[in-house]
Amino acid sequence: MNAVIRTYVKSADLHDSTRELLKLGCRFQMAYLRYDGSIPEVVYLVDRGPKLEFLELVVRAETELPSLSELVPLLSWYEREIMDLSEITFTGNPEPFPLVLMSGMTLSSFPFDPTSKEIMQLFGSSTPPQLPEILATQVQDLFWGPIRADVVETGEFHFAYIGEEILHYTPRLFYKHRGIEQNLQQQDPGSGLVLAERVSGVGTICHGLAYCLAVEDALGIEVPKRAQLLRIILAELERIYNNLHYFGMLSKTTTLKVGEAFGTLLEENAKQINAKFSGHRLLRNILSVGGLRRDLNAEILPPMLSVLRQEAIDYLESLAGTQSYLDRLMGTGPLPPGVAFDFGATGPVANASGIKRDLRVQHPYSLYDLLSLDIPTRTNGDALARAEVRGEALITAFDLIQQAVNLLEAGEVNVGSQTFTAEFADGLGWSEGPRGACIYAVRIRHGILERVKIKSASFSNWKVFPLTVHSSNMMDYAINEASFGLTIAGVDR
Amino acid sequence: MTKTSATNQGSVSLDYGRCINCQICVESCPTDALQRSSDLVFAAKSRRDLIMDDISHDTEANELASRIRILFKSSLHIRHVDAGSCNGCESELQALNNPFYNLHRLGIFFTPSPRFADVLLVTGPVVPQMQEPLLRTYEGMPRPRFVIAGGTCPISGAPFDFGYSSGSGLDKHLPVDVFIPGCPPTPAAFIHGLLLLTDRISQRIHRGRYE
Ligand code: SF4
Numbered sequence: 001m002n003a004v005i006r007t008y009v010k011s012a013d014l015h016d017s018t019r020e021l022l023k024l025g026c027r028f029q030m031a032y033l034r035y036d037g038s039i040p041e042v043v044y045l046v047d048r049g050p051k052l053e054f055l056e057l058v059v060r061a062e063t064e065l066p067s068l069s070e071l072v073p074l075l076s077w078y079e080r081e082i083m084d085l086s087e088i089t090f091t092g093n094p095e096p097f098p099l100v101l102m103s104g105m106t107l108s109s110f111p112f113d114p115t116s117k118e119i120m121q122l123f124g125s126s127t128p129p130q131l132p133e134i135l136a137t138q139v140q141d142l143f144w145g146p147i148r149a150d151v152v153e154t155g156e157f158h159f160a161y162i163g164e165e166i167l168h169y170t171p172r173l174f175y176k177h178r179g180i181e182q183n184l185q186q187q188d189p190g191s192g193l194v195l196a197e198r199v200s201g202v203g204t205i206c207h208g209l210a211y212c213l214a215v216e217d218a219l220g221i222e223v224p225k226r227a228q229l230l231r232i233i234l235a236e237l238e239r240i241y242n243n244l245h246y247f248g249m250l251s252k253t254t255t256l257k258v259g260e261a262f263g264t265l266l267e268e269n270a271k272q273i274n275a276k277f278s279g280h281r282l283l284r285n286i287l288s289v290g291g292l293r294r295d296l297n298a299e300i301l302p303p304m305l306s307v308l309r310q311e312a313i314d315y316l317e318s319l320a321g322t323q324s325y326l327d328r329l330m331g332t333g334p335l336p337p338g339v340a341f342d343f344g345a346t347g348p349v350a351n352a353s354g355i356k357r358d359l360r361v362q363h364p365y366s367l368y369d370l371l372s373l374d375i376p377t378r379t380n381g382d383a384l385a386r387a388e389v390r391g392e393a394l395i396t397a398f399d400l401i402q403q404a405v406n407l408l409e410a411g412e413v414n415v416g417s418q419t420f421t422a423e424f425a426d427g428l429g430w431s432e433g434p435r436g437a438c439i440y441a442v443r444i445r446h447g448i449l450e451r452v453k454i455k456s457a458s459f460s461n462w463k464v465f466p467l468t469v470h471s472s473n474m475m476d477y478a479i480n481e482a483s484f485g486l487t488i489a490g491v492d493r
Numbered sequence: 494m495t496k497t498s499a500t501n502q503g504s505v506s507l508d509y510g511r512c513i514n515c516q517i518c519v520e521s522c523p524t525d526a527l528q529r530s531s532d533l534v535f536a537a538k539s540r541r542d543l544i545m546d547d548i549s550h551d552t553e554a555n556e557l558a559s560r561i562r563i564l565f566k567s568s569l570h571i572r573h574v575d576a577g578s579c580n581g582c583e584s585e586l587q588a589l590n591n592p593f594y595n596l597h598r599l600g601i602f603f604t605p606s607p608r609f610a611d612v613l614l615v616t617g618p619v620v621p622q623m624q625e626p627l628l629r630t631y632e633g634m635p636r637p638r639f640v641i642a643g644g645t646c647p648i649s650g651a652p653f654d655f656g657y658s659s660g661s662g663l664d665k666h667l668p669v670d671v672f673i674p675g676c677p678p679t680p681a682a683f684i685h686g687l688l689l690l691t692d693r694i695s696q697r698i699h700r701g702r703y704e
Binding site: 101102105107108111120121122123125126146147148149150151152153154174175176177178179180182183191194195198199200201202204245248261264265267268271280281282284285293487488489490492 | 513514515516517520572573574575576577578579580581582583584585586587588590591592593594603605606607617618620621622623625626630652653655656657658659676677679
């Protein structure tokens, strides 16, 4: 099956085409710059609905393109990233200042043009970010970061607040931008996986798998059934340890010391199970384009996981019975469904705001369609709803592993020594990670990667998160952030 | 992506400071010269101790530094800085505080402020946009102060040592006392590196060979 259909539009017709697609209930996923020979084009990837091919809306890039951010707010960050990394401007983008490059930093030339042979470098020293102008006199400014307390990722947050109330919140991310999309260019499709697995360390499988699926789609590789099922097991193991970590952090921010200790201990148990099963605590170095690098013995899992599952259920129950925990989550950081949809919320964040979307169900991959899976949803969209959805996703992950183990039969786990290559091919791959949708688009030319676009779940959810912080209060900030369960490596790339 | 390169004599050198433990080198070696090993705890005080080659070198010995380090045996405060990591190293560093590893029992603590820190523990390849915050943190630390490169990224930049926003490792910016390879290092490897810093445990790798 072809994962994508493609339509070319003129830039003058972009707004009309977009309106039509929105009317049909389509949802934009991402936008990125790609080259057709030496001609730049901007690609909008659109989800047309369950089990339908994705749509690529392609517009030949001129130096100026109309911004779609007014119609589709989630595209604003994608447009800004394109503006940072090319000469294209989007007229009408509501925040036309740097995103992935800090103000003050300059690129010696632009990436992504396959005909350019220049070695480019990012240089300069960063200057203060663009912040909304605040005229009232009592408003306080707080800059928090980029190096923050504890072992956390780098990010700088600006709060404009009066007393306890936050008037406006601006996260300044992308300190850690590594330019991975450019690093993947010119790589052999097989070895690009090493980098894809390291886009987001705690999303090794969701990134690695989406990458493999994209390359396999491009090269027409059929992955053996056993490998597909083992990939499901790996993906669900990733969901388990990530969600246990999530509850550890949620307990920490609600100052439940015992809850934190339990959560992190269960996460540790899960990582040790990962190591026993796959050889790596973060499940690295096992995926490969075409299947898996080696066979895995899934029979060792059920006894270990049934213990962990029960412990997880007991843990969630005791959290759900803790008044102080519930008090802090209830009504905190509500995200209305319409806003969640427009700004691109994905995964548990979207599910908690009543959006019933999950790629495992809507666009099944890797044989997820053989398993039965309900998407947990809530309608409140507050921190408690996000936590409850995560809790259900955690327990469901155990059940999915059991279902996959039951279906396993002996067989090959990769395509063996056959070699696959392509003169020219595009591929799209996706996976539903613990934090939501992860999508890779690849273009292969002369057998090597010419362009790879990475859409990570955290990129989507970081765009939404600030909307729940404005006019909330300082005391709840950390809890609200933990309830989103974001990573910074994923968004910064 | 273990870096192997043939020198002019046709010998092979192996740099654990670039190794991300993927073991693809083992799978793709045409002559089976490389074997899998389960040696993981590899922290070293000299970058050169991570390189296995045929060139002899002097081991750096600084007795005064070692005497100072011993003073930190029973209480060591760490300031962690993420200089562009994939968050894998953070995931394992955070695990040090879980009840299984319980780092506190060793008298080792993470501290929020560089002003209270004895050690700067850096993860990530040190990408351009992180250079300034990293150096500012280091400047804020009282002396004597130590620096640890935690993970393969801050040792050599690998696998993010090319491209417009790459890094080539921490020792290009700061003097590094201990290198802890691994992608990510396991919590046990991190603990080994921290104990090595304060001479509470001995170094297990010399000139790329595990002893
Ligand atoms: S060493 Fe590996 S795990 Fe650690 S930050 Fe670098 S890529 Fe991630």
